[in-house]
Structures are given as structure tokens and as C-alpha cells.
Amino acid sequence: MYTSLRSKFALLLTSCVAAVSVGAKIIFAGVNESGGEFGSGNLPGQFLVDYDFINQATVDTFVDQEQINLFRVAFLMERMCPLATGLGSTFNETYFSEFEDAVNYITVTKGAYAILDPHNYMRYNDPSAQPNSGSIIGDSSDPNAATTEQFGAFWTELANRFVDNEKVIFGINNEPHDMDTQLIVTNNQAAIDGIRSTGAEQLIIAPGNGFTGGHSWTQTTGSAGNAPSSDFMANLSDPLNNLAIDIHEYLDVDFSGSHDECAQPGPTNLAALTSWLEENNLKAMVTEFGGGNNQNCFDLINEMLQYLADNDVYIGWSAWAAGPFWGTFSSCCGTDTGSLEPGNTNDLGGPNAFETVWPNAMKPNIPVADLKRSGVSSLS
Numbered sequence: 001m002y003t004s005l006r007s008k009f010a011l012l013l014t015s016c017v018a019a020v021s022v023g024a025k026i027i028f029a030g031v032n033e034s035g036g037e038f039g040s041g042n043l044p045g046q047f048l049v050d051y052d053f054i055n056q057a058t059v060d061t062f063v064d065q066e067q068i069n070l071f072r073v074a075f076l077m078e079r080m081c082p083l084a085t086g087l088g089s090t091f092n093e094t095y096f097s098e099f100e101d102a103v104n105y106i107t108v109t110k111g112a113y114a115i116l117d118p119h120n121y122m123r124y125n126d127p128s129a130q131p132n133s134g135s136i137i138g139d140s141s142d143p144n145a146a147t148t149e150q151f152g153a154f155w156t157e158l159a160n161r162f163v164d165n166e167k168v169i170f171g172i173n174n175e176p177h178d179m180d181t182q183l184i185v186t187n188n189q190a191a192i193d194g195i196r197s198t199g200a201e202q203l204i205i206a207p208g209n210g211f212t213g214g215h216s217w218t219q220t221t222g223s224a225g226n227a228p229s230s231d232f233m234a235n236l237s238d239p240l241n242n243l244a245i246d247i248h249e250y251l252d253v254d255f256s257g258s259h260d261e262c263a264q265p266g267p268t269n270l271a272a273l274t275s276w277l278e279e280n281n282l283k284a285m286v287t288e289f290g291g292g293n294n295q296n297c298f299d300l301i302n303e304m305l306q307y308l309a310d311n312d313v314y315i316g317w318s319a320w321a322a323g324p325f326w327g328t329f330s331s332c333c334g335t336d337t338g339s340l341e342p343g344n345t346n347d348l349g350g351p352n353a354f355e356t357v358w359p360n361a362m363k364p365n366i367p368v369a370d371l372k373r374s375g376v377s378s379l380s
């Protein structure tokens with residue numbers, strides 16, 4: 001009863017707001033730049049051979065032509081913090097400067113926002129078979145595991161290096177899964193505390209359990225039945241209140257992004273998350289989603305992005321994925337879809353997702369005039 005009254009009120013509110021400013025809520029829209037985490041079986045790996053961060057021409061195309069304002073730039077924690085010295089404040093300066101060059105190109109040269117994305121599933125020390133290899137950060141029963149304190153030190157160092165760059169967003173970690181949900185919150189809090197201890201004021205985005213899936217936010221996840229993210233994630237505390245929840249939501253049958261057919265309706269699957277965000281006065285960004293090159297996926301992606309725009313708790317999205325090393329591979333959604341990297345074909349020699357999925361399903365949902373173009377990354 002309370003719920004239905006509540007949603008009626010929310011609907012009313014939505015329509016009032018819509019009357020004055022149409023679709024002004026999504027302030028970040030963009031793509032993932034995947035590549036810095038490539039070749040994870042090869043440490044430290046060689047720049048431009050095993051891994052690379054961005055093609056500058058791609059960033060130019062997305063900013064100048066597509067008018068997006070957000071890139072999510074993946075890197076590997078084992079490359080940033082070599083195993084010899086462990087997770088913490090000692091960085092590999094070569095890898096850092098390669099990453100920094102990519103981030104600065106996006107943020108300083110092109111003026112867009114960049115999510116710093118340690119692509120590590122909240123694990124460290126063996127990324128060779130991600131997402132499953134490596135020790136869970138803070139797992140005191142695993143003698144090889146990095147500690148929560150080390151994770152905090154890593155984030156303190158990284159934030160300190162970007163403290164004056166208002167265009168960065170701190171993405172605490174990519175897709176934690178199959179671990180104690182309370183430990184995710186403890187690790188997230190250590191990262192938040194470390195970041196804020198440097199004086200950094202930029203937006204932080206925090207992931208939950210179950211690969212941070214939106215559809216399972218209020219459900220147990222993993223084979224051990226770990227507690228729902230919703231049980232604990234509202235306990236995060238940011239002294240600056242510049243914190244959002246980081247959500248991933250693929251639209252194929254098992255939410256994996258590995259099938260070309262879309263079968264999962266975003267609005268229905270995100271409804272429980274949306275209510276939880278409203279109840280806890282929190283915002284979220286969907287930093288990974290995608291669908292294959294077919295009309296049904298175009299329809300379901302459009303429907304989900306429209307849903308995000310219609311619900312005040314969502315402030316942005318980034319699609320999976322562009323990147324310099326995809327070639328004809330599909331970053332998402334079936335073997336023949338191809339990636340979002342402009343200039344590549346798919347594996348059949350036809351147009352890739354940048355020419356199919358993007359213009360049909362993503363581009364129409366970019367609120368170009370409303371996107372944030374200046375100032376410290378934030379919730380509004």
C-alpha cells in the first residue's frame with residue numbers, strides 16, 4: 001500500500017519535473033575504453049603489445065561527433081602495483097604514466113570525464129583467469145590476499161595523483177562477485193576514506209556483489225548465496241556525499257553480455273534497485289550494458305536507457321565497449337556484433353556495433369544539451 005502511494009507520488013513528481021526540464025537527469029553518457037587490462041595472463045606485459053588504453057582518434061570521434069562526455073578507462077591493479085611490492089602505494093611509474101596519458105587526453109585535451117576503472121573483480125595477485133583467479137581483497141582466511149588496508153593505500157595513492165583533475169571519477173573496482181557482501185562494503189569504505197583523505201572531491205562510484213548486477217541488487221548472489229547488496233550498501237558513508245552506486249546490466253538471458261539475443265527487460269529488472277535507491281536517497285550509474293546487432297536488442301536497449309532517463313535516481317551510463325585492441329572481436333553480445341571502436345568491422349567483415357547498435361540504440365538516448373561539460377564530477 002505504502003509502495004503504491006509512493007510510486008504514484010513519484011510519478012506525479014516526475015511529470016511536474018518533466019514539464020519544466022525535459023530529461024535533465026542523465027548527466028553522463030559514454031563508452032567503456034577497454035584495453036589496459038588486456039593480456040592479463042602476461043605480467044607486467046608490454047605496452048602496445050599486450051595492452052593499450054585508448055586510440056586518441058576514437059576519443060576524438062566520440063567527443064567531437066557523438067558528443068558524449070564519459071569514458072570508463074580500464075586498467076589492471078597487478079600492473080599498477082607489481083606483485084613484488086604488492087597492492088598499495090608503490091606504483092609502476094611506467095604503467096601509471098601510460099594510463100595517465102590516456103586519462104589526460106580524455107579529460108584535459110578533450111574535456112570529457114573519465115572513470116578510473118581498476119578492472120579487478122575485487123581480487124588481486126593473479127589476474128590470469130579473470131574474473132575467477134586472484135585472491136579476494138581483505139579475505140583474512142587467504143594468506144595470499146591483499147588486505148583492506150592495502151586497498152585503501154592503493155586508492156589513497158591513486159586519488160592523490162588525480163586530486164587536481166576535476167574531470168575524473170573514481171570507480172572503486174570492477175564487478176566484485178562470489179564474496180562476502182559485508183567485505184565489499186568494508187573494502188569500498190576503505191577506498192572512500194583513502195580518496196577523501198587526500199582532499200579529492202570528485203565523484204566516487206561503488207560496486208556491489210554479483211558482478212554489481214542491477215537485476216540482482218536485492219537478491220542473494222553466487223553459489224554460496226551471498227547476502228544481497230541492498231542489505232549493506234546503504235551503509236557506505238562519504239563525508240562529501242558525492243557517491244553513487246556503480247551498476248552493470250546486460251540484457252541477454254543470463255545478464256552476461258555474451259549472447260546476441262536480448263531477453264531481459266531493463267525496466268522490470270531494475271525496479272527493485274530503483275526503489276532501494278529512492279528509499280536510501282542514493283543515485284546510480286550504469287557503467288556497463290550492451291546488446292547485439294538486432295532490432296529486438298535495439299528496442300530493449302532504448303527501453304532501458306529511456307527508463308534511466310525517466311527515473312531521477314540514475315545519473316549516467318556507459319556502454320560496453322570500445323577499445324584499441326578489439327579488432328573484429330565482439331566486446332559484447334554475440335560473436336558477430338563487433339565492438340564500439342569506430343573504424344573496425346565485425347568478424348564477418350560487416351559494420352561493427354559502432355555503426356549498428358550505437359546509432360540505433362545508444363545515440364538516440366544521449367541528452368547532448370544536458371550532459372555535464374564542466375566542473376568537478378558530481379551527482380548533478
Ligand SMILES: *[C@@H]1O[C@H](CO)[C@@H](O)[C@H](O)[C@H]1NC(C)=O
Pocket residue numbers: 044045046047082092093094095
Ligand atoms: C612496469 O611496467 C612496464 C610497462 O608495462 C614494464 O615494462 C616493466 O617491466 C614494469 N616494471 C615492473 C617492476 O613491473
Ligand SMILES: *[C@@H]1O[C@H](CO)[C@@H](O)[C@H](O)[C@H]1NC(C)=O
Pocket residue numbers: 182232235
Ligand atoms: C548498517 O547501518 C544500520 C543503520 O545505521 C545499522 O543498524 C546496521 O547494523 C549496519 N549494518 C552493517 C552491516 O554494518
Ligand SMILES: *[C@@H]1O[C@H](CO)[C@@H](O)[C@H](O)[C@H]1NC(C)=O
Pocket residue numbers: 032033034037072074119174175248286287288289290318319320321
Ligand atoms: C567495461 O569494461 C569492463 C572491463 O572489460 C567490463 O567488465 C565491463 O563489462 C564494461 N562495461 C561496459 C558498460 O561495457
